[in-house]
Amino acid sequence: MKSLYQISALLMTLIxxxxxxxxxxxxQEYMMDGMTFGMPEAVVYTEDxxxxxxxxxxxxLLPNLAPLEYEGxxxxxxxxxxxxxxxxxxxxxxxxxxxxxxTVPGPTxxxxxxxxITFTMKNRSDEEVxxxxxxxxASPFMQQVAxxxxxxxxxxxxxxxxxxxxxxxxVAKDDKWRTIAPGETIQFDWVxxxxxxxxxxxxxxxxxxxxxxxxxxxxxxxxxxxxxxxYEVDREYVVVxxxxxxxxxxxxxxxxxxxxxxxxxxxxxxxxxxQTILHDQPxxxxxxxxxxxxxxxxxxxxxxxxxxxxxxxxxxWLEGHPYNEMRGMQTVLLGASGSATVDFIVPEEGxxxxxxxxFADAEKGATGTLKAGPRKR
Amino acid sequence: MRINLQTKEGATMKKLKYIALTIGLICLPMxxxxxxSMTEGESxxxxxxxxxxxxxxLYHMPAKWTNQDGETIRLADxxxxxxxxxxxxxxxxxxxxxxxQRTWKLYxxxxxxxxxxxxxxAVSFDTENDTPEALKTYAEYEQLDIxxxxxxxxxxxDVRELAMLLGVQYRQRSDGHYEHSNLITVLxxxxxxxxxxxxxxxxxxxxxxxxxxxxxxxxx
Amino acid sequence: xxxxTLSYLLLPIVVLTVLITVSAGAQSKKVEIPAGYFHSVLxxxxxxxxxxxxxxxxxxxxxxxxxxNFLTDQPRWRxxxxxxxxxxxxxxxxxxxxxxxxxxxxxxxxxSVSWYAANAYCGWKGGRLPTLNExxxxxxxxxxxxxxxxxxFSSELIGWYSAVNANQVKPVGSSGIENKYGVKDMFGLIxxxxxDFKPPVADDLSLDCGTVGRMQGSSTLYGYAMSIRxxxxxxxxxxxxxxxxxxxxxxxxVQNGNEPVNENQxxx
Numbered sequence: 001m002k003s004l005y006q007i008s009a010l011l012m013t014l015i016x017x018x019x020x021x022x023x024x025x026x027x028q029e030y031m032m033d034g035m036t037f038g039m040p041e042a043v044v045y046t047e048d049x050x051x052x053x054x055x056x057x058x059x060x061l062l063p064n065l066a067p068l069e070y071e072g073x074x075x076x077x078x079x080x081x082x083x084x085x086x087x088x089x090x091x092x093x094x095x096x097x098x099x100x101x102x103t104v105p106g107p108t109x110x111x112x113x114x115x116x117i118t119f120t121m122k123n124r125s126d127e128e129v130x131x132x133x134x135x136x137x138a139s140p141f142m143q144q145v146a147x148x149x150x151x152x153x154x155x156x157x158x159x160x161x162x163x164x165x166x167x168x169x170x171v172a173k174d175d176k177w178r179t180i181a182p183g184e185t186i187q188f189d190w191v192x193x194x195x196x197x198x199x200x201x202x203x204x205x206x207x208x209x210x211x212x213x214x215x216x217x218x219x220x221x222x223x224x225x226x227x228x229x230x231y232e233v234d235r236e237y238v239v240v241x242x243x244x245x246x247x248x249x250x251x252x253x254x255x256x257x258x259x260x261x262x263x264x265x266x267x268x269x270x271x272x273x274x275q276t277i278l279h280d281q282p283x284x285x286x287x288x289x290x291x292x293x294x295x296x297x298x299x300x301x302x303x304x305x306x307x308x309x310x311x312x313x314x315x316x317w318l319e320g321h322p323y324n325e326m327r328g329m330q331t332v333l334l335g336a337s338g339s340a341t342v343d344f345i346v347p348e349e350g351x352x353x354x355x356x357x358x359f360a361d362a363e364k365g366a367t368g369t370l371k372a373g374p375r376k377r
Numbered sequence: 378m379r380i381n382l383q384t385k386e387g388a389t390m391k392k393l394k395y396i397a398l399t400i401g402l403i404c405l406p407m408x409x410x411x412x413x414s415m416t417e418g419e420s421x422x423x424x425x426x427x428x429x430x431x432x433x434x435l436y437h438m439p440a441k442w443t444n445q446d447g448e449t450i451r452l453a454d455x456x457x458x459x460x461x462x463x464x465x466x467x468x469x470x471x472x473x474x475x476x477x478q479r480t481w482k483l484y485x486x487x488x489x490x491x492x493x494x495x496x497x498x499a500v501s502f503d504t505e506n507d508t509p510e511a512l513k514t515y516a517e518y519e520q521l522d523i524x525x526x527x528x529x530x531x532x533x534x535d536v537r538e539l540a541m542l543l544g545v546q547y548r549q550r551s552d553g554h555y556e557h558s559n560l561i562t563v564l565x566x567x568x569x570x571x572x573x574x575x576x577x578x579x580x581x582x583x584x585x586x587x588x589x590x591x592x593x594x595x596x597x
Numbered sequence: 598x599x600x601x602t603l604s605y606l607l608l609p610i611v612v613l614t615v616l617i618t619v620s621a622g623a624q625s626k627k628v629e630i631p632a633g634y635f636h637s638v639l640x641x642x643x644x645x646x647x648x649x650x651x652x653x654x655x656x657x658x659x660x661x662x663x664x665x666n667f668l669t670d671q672p673r674w675r676x677x678x679x680x681x682x683x684x685x686x687x688x689x690x691x692x693x694x695x696x697x698x699x700x701x702x703x704x705x706x707x708x709s710v711s712w713y714a715a716n717a718y719c720g721w722k723g724g725r726l727p728t729l730n731e732x733x734x735x736x737x738x739x740x741x742x743x744x745x746x747x748x749x750f751s752s753e754l755i756g757w758y759s760a761v762n763a764n765q766v767k768p769v770g771s772s773g774i775e776n777k778y779g780v781k782d783m784f785g786l787i788x789x790x791x792x793d794f795k796p797p798v799a800d801d802l803s804l805d806c807g808t809v810g811r812m813q814g815s816s817t818l819y820g821y822a823m824s825i826r827x828x829x830x831x832x833x834x835x836x837x838x839x840x841x842x843x844x845x846x847x848x849x850x851v852q853n854g855n856e857p858v859n860e861n862q863x864x865x
Contacts, residue, residue: 017682046685119628126763126839157763159839161832181832183687184840205808205819205828249611249760256759259752259823382737382747382819384863427795433682439673534720537792538713541835542682545658548728548793 001116010361026274035170036116037192042176042188049122049185052138053081055127059107060217062272063237063283064296065220066110073114081163082202082215084156085131086253089244090268090275095254096156097214100164102131103151104193104273105240106200106217107300108139111168113195113224119164119188120191126159126182134301151279161204166190167337168198168219180206195223196320197238197294197339199217211300212245212261218296220338223322224273227292229315229320229343233291238280241334241356241366242298244268269367271354278354278368287348292341292357295321298338303355307331308370311344349374403523426575428590435542442500442533444527445513450498452568456523459565459571459591460496464536466503466555467515475577477519481499483561483574486585491592495563497526502540502547502555504533508550532535543570619707626656626701626847628780635734638794638823645751649734654727655845657769657781658706658789659718666695667718672713680720683713687838706787707844715790719846724793725846729830733823736783751818756783758808794830799822859863 029038056078088094099122100106111117133150134142145153159182165173169190176188186305199206202215213365214274243266249255260267271278285291297304307330315368316332317323320341332340350371356366390564403537446451452460455553463480465473477499484497499521501507507515512528521528547557561584563572571591574584630653634646664864665746668675675695676688694696698707710718712726720726727735742745773783809824832840 048686059789070761096762126841128764157840159760159763159841161829179835181834183685183837184834206825206830207809209755209825247756249756253760255756258818259753382739382741382751382817431679435682437680437682532720533725534716537725538716541712541716546793551650 012192018076023114023206024371027044036114036159037170038106038190039171042186044178044186045076046150046179046183047312049124050127051132052123053079053083053124054101054107054141054143055079055120055137056139057107057228057318058110058289059101059139059141060110061103061141061148062105063240063278064144065108065236066140067273068110068112068222070112070186072114073112075116075305076109077083077107077118077120079120079122080109082162082164083127083129083130084158085129085151085153086156087151087153087214087273089151089183089246089270089273091172092123093246093247093254093268093275094152094252095244095246095256098125098158098159098160098162098210099200099258100217101141102129102153103145104214104216105242106215107139108217108238109200110222111219112222113192114367115192115221115374117169117190119166120185120188121162121187122165122185123162123180123182126157127160128155128157130155135202135277141363143226145308148281150281151274162202162215164200165203166198166200166219168192168194168196168221169198170194173203177203177204191364192219192221194224195221196322197221197296197341198319199296199298199337199339200269201298201300201337210299211298212243213256214314216240216298216300217241218294218298220294220320225322227315227317227322227341227343228325229290229292232290233284233292236289236294237283237291238294238353239271239368240273240296240298241269241271241304241361242273243300243302244270256259257304261301261372266269266361268365269302269356269364269366271366275365282351282369282371283354284371284375285371287346289346289372289376290314290343291346291370292343293354294339294341295332295334296339297334297336300311301336302335302364303358304334304338304361305331306334306340307355307357308344311347311352313342313344315343335375346370346372348372396521424485424546424548424556426573427546427561434568435539435564435570436536438537438539438542440531442498442527442529442535443509444529445509445516445522450529452498452564454461454566455496455498455564457566458494459566459588460494460498460544460568461499461588462500462539462562462564464500464502464540464543464547464557464560466501466557467507467511468503468553469555472559472577474519476522476561479559479577479581480561481521483581483584483588486581487588491589492525495525495588499526499528500536500539501528502529502536502549503558504530504536529552529566542588555563563588563591601766614841617702626779627653627852628656628778629653630735630738630778630780632694633734633738635651635730635737636729636820637733638820638827641803647730647734649815651850652731653724653730653848653850654735655778655847656779656785658843658845659715660704661707661767662703664694664707664710664718671717671721674717674733683717683836684711684838687752688714688836690838691840700710702719703772705766706769707780708763708766708787708843710790710843711838712790712794713742714838715844716792719844722846723847724846726790726844729791729793729796731847732783732791732824733778735778735780736759737819738778738780740777747774748818751822755825757785758822758829766840786827787841788843789842794833795800796827796831 060066080100087097132146161179162180165177180186198219201227245257245261245355246267247257313329316326316329331368352370355362400468438452440451489490506555509532516522559577565571572587770781772782774785775781849861
């Protein structure tokens with residue numbers, strides 16, 4: 001009997017959304033400068049879904065980037081559920097994070113300029129979701145987490161409203177980026193019109209709290225025609241900088257420190273979500289290789305002066321767009337939600353430190369290691 | 378002197394301590410007069426109707442409504458016929474008379490055979506003042522004491538529930554008047570929301586033709 | 598600043614008599630909240646104190662056992678009978694069956710109830726849900742020795758909003774937080790339904806990045822905590838039900854015809 005009601009509840013919600021709901025102006029798809037605009041209206045519904053929270057072939061765990069094995073453009077079906085995970089962000093410092101997909105930052109989505117994405121997100125903050133047991137439908141991201149649960153993620157329950165804002169998308173935010181209640185699902189389309197590395201984040205107020213609590217990640221949109229050095233690049237990584245504002249709570253767990261967040265005084269500034277992850281699991285390369293890093297400063301509020309100790313950026317594409325090319329840079333200055341794609345040559349065998357050259361940030365954790373082996377050719 | 382939760386700075390509070398009495402004396406009459414003027418003008422601010430979040434039959438609603446003749450009505454009594462619903466309150470001198478006349482206008486745009494099928498339920502928010510007697514007086518005064526029209530009230534929580542189901546917003550102000558949405562809803566023969574028309578101005582042709590479609594052809 | 602102190606000045610003028618009456622049955626006490634003013638964070642009333650008339654409110658939130666009594670008397674609201682119009686699949690999702698909420702929960706606040714169910718429960722009790730303004734006004738009626746203490750409390754409250762564990766809700770009355778009239782746990786235990794949880798300005802606010810800034814009229818720490826609460830409530834639909842969302846009832850001080858439902862006579 002109850003299941004009958006459940007089915008009818010789902011149908012009911014769909015009907016409401018399609019019919020009774022006061023819909024906004026119907027969008028009409030159109031092209032401008034070779035780009036696609038005018039996406040259909042988002043749908044919000046309830047579903048019984050309890051499958052893998054991350055679905056899509058091109059979603060990976062940082063610092064990995066999924067290869068684009070297809071030619072031309074593709075229509076991606078992507079699911080990234082919002083949920084709570086207790087994670088470690090520094091030695092002995094854990095908190096119940098608000099996440100997309102279970103990690104902070106969330107999974108990295110890789111698409112090509114012009115690709116279309118049908119995005120689905122269920123707000124599962126009111127249920128326990130295990131991210132270390134990938135099912136057959138799951139994204140490569142989930143297998144990577146299962147193999148390497150560095151943050152020691154454990155499910156938690158903290159029902160809150162959430163939303164998704166892809167900076168890589170060009171849409172009306174009051175439709176696509178709208179907030180959904182726990183238990184609701186939203187689905188909408190967007191087209192990756194511009195090449196570059198773009199952050200995504202929860203846009204539900206307090207947006208400072210939601211992003212500081214962990215709801216952010218990046219989309220890498222590779223240019224249609226590529227970057228000029230594509231054929232010379234040996235390694236490609238994604239590194240995301242972000243801040244945590246945490247204080248010890250009543251139990252062992254840490255919790256959000258509003259005053260620190262307001263006064264921009266982070267407890268931790270990190271690469272790829274953890275103070276030591278990029279030292280314990282350094283990026284790898286060999287002397288004489290060309291390494292590319294898609295680097296994003298996800299904030300929420302800090303700036304980053306990204307530098308690699310011992311290397312000079314041979315090429316820098318600000319925001320990752322191939323037209324924004326610069327050469328010979330020691331440091332790239334990035335505001336909150338700014339990014340750059342950088343190429344550098346690894347000069348010799350040894351260790352190279354990735355660092356936010358704003359040393360107050362570096363000493364709160366914004367460093368990582370690139371470990372270079374001997375020259376191979 | 379104690380500090381409350383929205384006090385920003387203790388220092389300012391202390392300073393104010395000395396003039397508190399004086400200001401208190403000035404403020405009270407000021408507040409009283411500002412409230413008085415609100416009552417007088419009954420400055421009606423209309424609330425936009427919410428989206429309705431349900432597409433199920435409202436005939437599930439168990440509430441008992443009492444009409445202007447003291448009779449008990451349930452929504453399920455209307456099963457098999459379309460029902461026009463409007464929410465108002467009797468002491469309203471702002472938009473309600475216009476809303477009620479608008480409901481009448483929409484009703485009168487339908488031909489007799491449709492009107493024979495269509496029932497009208499005018500539901501009052503004002504559970505305190507809108508007794509059956511008051512509703513009867515109201516219906517007569519507005520010349521809406523016509524067959525098929527019921528003016529009803531119920532328990533506060535039942536009225537709230539119906540408003541939530543329809544997406545009607547209302548709230549009582551401290552002067553006793555209500556701010557509310559101006560929404561006319563028509564349920565189909567199964568009790569599902571089929572037509573919604575909001576506001577107190579604008580054409581009703583579309584709503585009328587939508588209602589017409591709800592009536593089974595064999596009954597027309 | 599001038600405006601935000603208004604309520605402070607007026608508060609002592611209001612006669613602060615606390616009347617506590619015990620309602621029939623085992624239900625918790627009702628506490629009278631005298632009329633007064635408070636500051637909302639909604640943009641339409643920023644800076645303007647909002648008047649709230651006197652009303653009664655439950656001392657503590659409705660418990661699992663209270664709710665079970667309601668279900669025993671009102672079968673229509675049991676999980677297996679409730680129409681989809683009133684609740685989704687998350688309604689009472691942690692119950693073993695219709696009338697069995699499992700062990701050790703009797704005195705915990707009931708959660709995973711829809712707005713419709715909470716509204717119906719309060720109607721059954723002869724009351725109603727508190728309005729948003731009533732709830733906020735009562736919650737805010739706390740006094741501190743210094744503004745530092747008030748800020749410390751607000752800061753903890755924000756911390757709590759970021760660290761709730763819906764799997765470990767404590768019994769009612771156990772939060773240690775109490776307003777000056779004796780109403781308990783308005784913070785620190787669960788979030789609570791109010792009658793008009795989505796205030797009319799919700800659409801205009803549209804819940805985006807700027808909303809908190811627009812809400813924080815008083816720019817106190819408490820104002821920030823409040824806006825988080827308002828925003829969370831605004832995101833709900835009436836059939837929403839989460840493990841953190843419960844309720845308590847309010848009652849008019851003047852009779853409004855909302856008599857308790859006779860226990861022997863179902864509304865069916």
